[in-house]
Amino acid sequence: MTDYGTLGCFTGKIAGQDTPVFTGIPDDPTIEQLKALSAALASSGSVSMFHAVGVTPEAHTEEQAFGGNQPEKVVVFGQAEKEETEAFLNKEPSDHVDWILVGCPNATVQEIREVAAALEGKRVHKDVALWVTTSGAMYAMAERVGYVETIEKAGGTVVRETCPFLARSRVIAPKKGYKSLTTNSAKMAFYAPGQFGLPTHYGNLDRVMKAAVNGVWS
Template sequence: MFLTEEESGMLAGKKGPAVQKAMEILVALGESFGAKRLLTVSNVHMAGSSVLVAEEAGTRFVEDIKRQGGTFVTRVTTNPTAVDPVQWREIGIPESDSALQTRLTDAYAGMGANTCNTCIPYLVGNSPRFGEHMAWGESSAVVYANSVCGARTNREGGPSGLATALTGRTPEYGFHLTENRHGKLLVQVETSLDDMTDYGTLGYFAGRIAGQDTPVFTGIPSDPTLEQLKALSAALAASGAVSMFHAVGVTPEAPTLEAAFGGKTPEKVLVFDEAEKKKAEAALNKEPTDHVDWILVGCPNASVQEIREVAEALERKKVHKDVALWVTTAGAMYAMAERMGYIQTIKDAGGTVVRETCPFLARSRVIAPVKGYRTLTTNSAKMAFYAPGQFGLPTHYGNLNRVMQAAVSGVWR
C-alpha cells in the first residue's frame, strides 16, 4: 500500500508511539482489504464507547493511548455508553459499570472527543456532507450516513476508529470506492409505509435477504421523515450486514433506478407487499402472551419529534404500575425536549427518559432479572430483532400507538 512521506513518518514513530500504533493498525487493515492508499479524513464516530464492549482491557488500551500522548486530529463523536450519567442506579445499572465507564469516557474526552454518547451523531452536530470520506462505527449510523447523507464510510470497529482519529487517515476500500456503492438487489415496495415501524419492518425484510449487499428500493414515498429513514437504516443493519441502501428518488445517489445500479441489472428482485409486511411483523413478535413489563422507545436514539409523540400519547395518563417505560435518547435531544416540556410530561406519567445509553450497550442481562422484566415491547425492528438473543427477552413489536396503549394498559393487544 502506498504511503506518503508524512504517513511513512507516522509509521516510523516520528509523531510518537500512539500515532505509530494507530498507523500499524490502519496499514494492516488496508493491506488485508487490498487498499492502494490511505485517505485523509476529518470525521470519526467512535463505536467502542461503552464498557459493555470495551470492558477492562479495552478501557486500559484507550487510557494507555492517552498516556502516550494520543490526541485526536479529527472531529470525533462517541457512541452510547453503558450508563445513564444521572439515573444509572435507579434504572438498574451496576455500580462497577458506572465507575469503569467514567474512566473510558474521560479518556476519550481527554484526547479531544465530543462525548455526545449517542448513535445519532448526525442529529447532535456531526452532520456528514455529501461525498465526505469518514470513519464511522455504529451500524445504523453508517447506513444513514452512506444512504441518506451520501457520505462515504465503512463500518468501523473501535480500534480502527480510534486509529483514524489519531492519524486523520483511513484505508481506501469498500464504500469509499464508487464502484462498491451501487445496488445489487431490487426491492419493489407495493404496500403502504405509514410510520417508523413500517420502515423498520421493510428494513428487517430486506436485510435478511441482502446480507452485505446494497438493496435498492422503489415505491418508497418521496417524502419520508428523518425518523423513518433512521428506522429503515437500523433494521437493515440488524437483520443483515447492510452498510448502504438506495431509495430511488429519495437518496442522493439514486435519482434514477439506472443510477442506483450503476447501469447494471439487479441480481435479484424482491416484492414487499402487504402479505410480506404482515409476515415480517409476525416474525418480530416472539412473545405469545399479552404480558408487558419493559417498554423501549428510541432505538436508534429518539429524536425530539419522537419524544414529543411519546409525551403526547401520555398526556393526562399514567404508565401502568407494573410497566417500566424507557425512552432512550442523546443528552442534546434530552435538553431540547426538556425545554419543550416533553420530559416532564413523560416523568409525570411514570416513564423514564434515559440518556446516553440503551439496552444494547448497557448490561441488560443484569438489569432485566434484577428488575423482574420478562418481556420487551418496542416499536423498533432493530430492538425486536436483537432482544431475544442478546437479552433473553421475547418481544412484542408494533407501531408507537400500539406500544403506548400497552404502556398505559399493561397488556399487549
C-alpha cells in the first residue's frame, strides 16, 4: 500500500491540477492501495481525478483514457524515483520514535486487522503512542471481530470520527512531548512537518509496527 502512496506523492508534484494517466499498475489493486494513491495525489498536488489503464472503469485502454489525444508529458516512475520520493517524505534523521499514526485517510477494517495482527501477543513500547484513526462504521466492524480489543490490549489507541488534522495536533504534540511522527501514509508524511511541526519517518506498515514495538526506527 505504501508504494502506491509514494507513487501518488511523486506524481502529484508533477501533475499539479492536471489529470494523470497511469499505465503499468496491476489490474487488481485493493481499495486500500487506491485510497493511498488518491490521497497522496491530492496532497502533493491538487489532483482531483486520475485514470489507471485497465483499472478504472472509464480507461480500458490508454487511447480511451486520453480521449484520443496525446499525453502532454510522459514520466517513468522506477526504483530511483521511488527512493527519491521516500527520502523526501522521511524528514526525521534520527531513529527516535514517539508518536505513530496509522489511518490517513481513515483506516479500513483490513488496515485495522493488519495492525492488530502485528500487535498480537506484543506490547507497544512504553515511550511510544500508537494511534489508529478510523470512521465510526469501520470502528464498529473492527470492534465486533476483536481487532480493537487486540490493539488496545497491546497499548495502542483506536481513534474514531476524527483524524490528526482535526485533532489540533500542533497543540497536542508539544503537550505530550512528541518530537517526531512515524506513519505509513504518504499524505500524513507530506503534511506533518508543516501542519504539526513534526519531522517524519515514512515506511510500510511492517516497518512502522516494528517501530511501535521496539521504540526505534530501523
